[in-house]
Amino acid sequence: MRRLLPLALLTLAGCGERAPEGPIDVSVIGNVGELPSPVRAPIDAATGLILGSIAQGLVRLDATGQIEAGLAARWDVSDDGLYYTFRIADGAPIDAEEAARLLRRAIDRRSDNLLKPVLGAIEEIVAVTPEVIEIRLSAPRADMLQLLAAPEMALARRGEGGGPFRLEKRDGPRFRLLLPQTPATPDADAEPPPPKVVTVHAEWASKAVARYVAGLGSLxxxxxxxxxxxxxxxxxxxxxxxxxxxxxxxxxxxxxGSGWLGDPANRLRLSRAIDRARIARLIGVPNLAPVAIAGGPPTAGAAPAPEEPLRIALPPGAGARLLFRQLQADWRRIGVAAEMTTLDDSTADIRLIDEVAPTEAEDWPIARFACASSGAAPCSADADSALDTARTAPSPEARAQAIADARAALDASGLFMGLTQPVRWSLVNPALTGWQENARGAHPLDQVGR
Incomplete structure (x- = not known):
């Protein structure tokens, strides 16, 4: 296992509890190419951290994962939950008209925004004045603010927006961010305090951990x-x-959705064969529970196996290889062979999904597999129909029942085999302040310091 780290790591001194001097140094695991619009590309951890620092939505998440002001200084929700009115903050670089245009673009039928399937209740987005924007819904959506605070709803143009930081310099995977400081006591004659500087490295996990262990980074x-x-x-x-x-x-x-995997019975056999409890133990995170499924393990040889090994798309990393070996062993017991491939392999039969929920709403895990956003992947028309019913349900009880029906339809299809909850970890120097664990995995860089 030690060979997984760069050789230099093995000779570095362990990290202490004193944060390095100078700019706050942060590593985020991943690769950042051109900073994209959330309309055109999925937002991963690395891109989301950078984009969320230099751009933000009408609202955003604080260090505890709670809603706070973003581009909007304040907002109001009507008593019936159908009207959300936001007042853009003074001096914001994006006015209400442009904000409305960017939001409409995010939910347009041509958008690839991952949140589009759960934003179907939005009926209209209008700029009432240059400072006021109104979002009108066809049915109440209690988690609308949570959705608007997600990185996917950042209002960005060409990779820039009204985030707390200004991108001063980029050198490949290294980003230098500046945050202007406000004096505690305004004094026209006093020199303004220096800006807060954060250096972010988007890099492979091995390099990020090595730099941290060497004492070169705080996070x-x-x-x-x-x-x-x-x-x-x-x-x-x-x-x-x-x-x-x-x-x-x-x-x-x-x-x-064709061949051996085109039969829901075969998909369900695969799912029931997985030893989820063992997978949770292999991952090794405290209190990580396996997903519960109905039915017992299938009988070996009870049905024909596919002629070719199933191609399973997984990310790089030792943890992914451990997961694959467990899946391979579980499926071998029912006569099904498997081989591992990469996430960008378009020929994969099965693909790992590893995503943090942007909302507590129960429809998001189902809407993630909506037919409109599934591309060539198979989907459940029955689950889609039940979700459509939920969006226009006349009461909370009717909505809950429709969502339960959608979940049952997706489970019966065998198109998604849940394993555990996602895992998100960080290395945090004790001298770094403002970092807090939270259910959204949100860690805005302007709220950490030392």
């Missing part, structure tokens, strides 16, 4: 199950390894 964030064995190999102080109590989707999505 590593964006870690998933795939990278977690690196931390064990580095023997980082357990007090500095922090887990966010996130919920969401961590499981296998069927990508082929």
């Amino acid at each position: 590593v964030t964006g870690g998933t199950f795939a990278d977690l064995p690196l931390v064990a190999a580095a023997e980082v102080d357990a007090r500095q390894l922090r887990y966010d109590p996130v919920h969401g989707l961590f499981g296998l999505r069927v990508m082929r």
Whole structure:
């Protein structure tokens, strides 16, 4: 396992509790190309951290995962929950008209925004004045503010927006962010305090952990199950390894709706064969519970197996390889062979989904598999129909029943095999203040310091 880290890591001194001098140094695991619009590309941890620093939505999440002001200084929700009115903050670089245009673009039928399936209740977005924007719904949506605070709803143009930071410089994967400081007591004759500087490195987990162990960084964030064995190999102080109590989707999505996988009975056999309790133990996160499924394990040889091995798309990393070996062993017991491939392999039969829920609403995990956003992957028309019913339900009880029907339809289809909850970890120097575990995995950089 130690060979997974760069050789230099093995000779570095362990990290102490004193944060490095100079700019706050942060590593986020991942790669950042061109900073995209959330309309055109999914937002991963690395892109989300950078984009969320230099752009933000009408509202955003604070260090505890709660709603706070973003571009909007204040907002109001009508008693019936159908009208959300936001007043853009003075001096914001985006006015109400542009904000309305960007939001409409996010939910347009041509948008690839991952939240579009759960924003179907939005009926109209209008700029009432240059400072006021109104979002009108066809039915109440109690989690609308949570959705608007997600990185996918950042109001950005060409990678820039009204975030707390200004991107001063980019050198490949290294970003230098500046945050203007406000004096505690305004004094026209006093020199303004220097800006807060944060340097962010978007990099592989091995390099991020190595720099942290060497004492060169104060924070590593964006870690998933795939990278977690690196931390064990580095023997980082357990007090500095922090887990966010996130919920969401961590499981296998069927990508082929024809051949052997076209039969729901075969998909359900695969799902029931998985030893989820063992997978949770392999990942090794405290209190990580396996997803409960109905029915017992299938009988070996009870049905024909596919002629070719199933291709399972997983991320790189030792944790992913451990997961694959367990899946391979579980499926071998029912006569099904499997081979591992990469997430960008368009020929994969099954793909790992590892996503944090942006909302507590129960329809998001189902809407994530909506037919309109599934592309070539198979979907459940019955689940879609039940979700459509939920969006226009006349009462909370009717909505809850429709969502339950949608969940039952998705479960019966076998198109998604849940394993556990997602894992999100960070390495946090004890000298760093303002970092808090939260259910959204949100860690705005302007709220950390030392």
